[in-house]
Amino acid sequence: MEYLAWAKIHDRVRFELTASGVSPAALADFEADALPVELETRGTYGDPRLIDRIAARYHVPAGSVVPVPGASSANFIALAIAIQRGEVVMVEQPVYDPIGRAAAFLELEVVPLRRLPGDSFNVRLEDIEAGLRRGVRAVFLTNLHNPSGQLLTRGAVQQIAAACAAVDAALIIDEVYLDAAHINASQSRWTAAAVADNCIVTNSLTKVYGLGGLRVGWLVANPDYTRRARQVMDLLSVENAAPSSALAIQAFARIEQLEERYRRAYGTGQPVFRQWLKGETLVQGYDSNGALYECVRLPSGMSPDNLNKHLVAKYDTQVTPGSFFGLNDHIRVSIAPPAAELAEGLARISLALRDLL
Template identity: 30%
Template sequence: MPSEPSEPSAAARPAGTVPRRISTKAGTFTESVIREMTRLCLAHGGINLAQGFPDFPCPAELKEAAKAAIDADDNQYAITWGAAAFRHAIAGKVARTYPGWTIDPETEICVTCGSTEAMIAVMLALVDPGEEVIMFEPFYENYGPDAILSGARPRFVSLRGPDWSIDEAELRAAFSDRVRAVVVNTPHNPTGKVFTRVELELIAELCQRHDALVITDEIYEHIQFGGPGGHIPPATVAGLEDRTVTVNALSKTYAVTGWRVGWTIAPPVYTSAIRKVHDFLTVGAAAPLQAGGVAAMALPQGYYDTTAAEYLERRDLLCDALAAAGFRFRLPDGAYYVMCDTRLLDPEGDDVAFARRLLETAGVAAVPGSSFFADPSDGRHILRFAFPKRLDTLRAAADRLAVLG
């Protein structure tokens, strides 16, 4: 077997040069395709339906609370794992939303710098190198790199269209005693699927049999459109109560994706480990913005009802435009994305080229489907559109998409 190429010795390198070797882990994945499409959209002056961030204001209560905290000179570190008032507010909000789910804010919550940091902190804290992490594909692009950076091996299980259901036989075959965790994202990015109770009970059975954890990303919990059963937190499913780590954040529900305030909820033994890793990743989330989080957790149920109704209107507006333009898709039951089949418009099936062409000719940015699959060819006939936008923005995008129809 040929040996690996070695870095030239200092004497062999030209003066003034430095080694250019990167880690093996960093070499196994690319930069975010989603964020790249945002940069391209800005360069072309397009309408950004690629990256999932709102273009409308967050609730005034959050802004006033954050401003008051800044005016009160709340400028220093909060407690590493989250200000006490915020942790207690999260626990109270969860109890009101999901009766029967009781959380100890002193031992079961860790506040993080967004759900993105939460996910990598969980992986680093709870998954050992060489273990496997099951992920459903299509998947949100961060999960694979998180597992790789943790030294784990991603193991992919397909969600089957058109309803993006779990294939029970495939999931059972994926499990073994090497599996440490299963990542569940519900409501799901990019498909808009909401996992059913039957699916979660199947996951619970397999996790108990193989002593695996569930790491569940529930950042879209309040953006759902009345699908069968609605959103069910895995931590409330029998058999998963003591083996679930829930990841969430202010970002999507409260339209503050730039604040980067998230949290984990987990049994004390797991939370203790997550808090240690979080401490050495970021120390803590911004103190004044945690005060805004306290205000967010105090919003009444009417806020969530209105949010879901407004997103339903946005979904229907964009989906009507996409259908008229020639895209085919299943209406999402939750989250704020539409995953589209592009075959009628792009028979050759080059999702990256088609996404660039759509931006350059119609001025609308979407995400190439290949970024959501382990094998990029599985996404060659797919684009993902996001609809967390003002109705006027979506109407303007619809006018631009009409050139395709």
């Protein structure tokens, strides 16, 4: 079963450690006024007020911003505009499952870019350069990486973008988790779209800000890419929902309150997870860059799917199997639950690990 289908329909349990972002926000979390509801669409390709908010926050020209219905739509559109059917896209591996599926749907040839656990999931520039020499026309990365949470620095992005630009290739980066590094890991706020002209960036108000129900995402790129993106939008949703755009504008006006909400969740969950990891000798973790999820390496030979099934059946606990990302010896664990709930869920993982040894 593909990841998103599983994420939507799997049986819920007492200790649900499957999320990758903050819990859904309420209107009160950013003092939003839902009334009167706006039903009239403003602008032709996105509400100009929303576009201006996004552009100001990420220090990019307003003309480079295309609002779309969520980051998933943005990723699909980015792949559709970056290269043509039959051309080659290099996609990071392990990867968020819908990315590879979207590329296949668009009839792109996909080659993997290995991000190895033994190398802390780093991106090797020489691997990208080798792919570009073999005809890769676009490279797709996530930053922070999903599922490992590892950070691509601004300098690394500049190097990768330059290598792509040398052969007129595009660099697509999903940045839905990158603001977590700014909020929790002392990174300056930045976007790859401001680093190089051949970058296409996707983002949304979902993972860090808890507003997935609005389905507000955006794409940031150079004028040629944004022109194509608007053409693709005309074939898909045509317009963005006016009520969602209006609420998103209010969210950006009080974004610090949503940032603080994410910061509190991380500040609560991260120490609990690190304390557990310190005492759990059977698994391996990785450095945190501010995300509300952690990637955990299992004992040799242990299946993440079998572990999760056992957790559900015996311990009323659930994690995300790494197999959904092509990572067959890891699990992804949410640290977003309240401290006591998280600690108990982690303790149950420890029990399940020993059951399966």
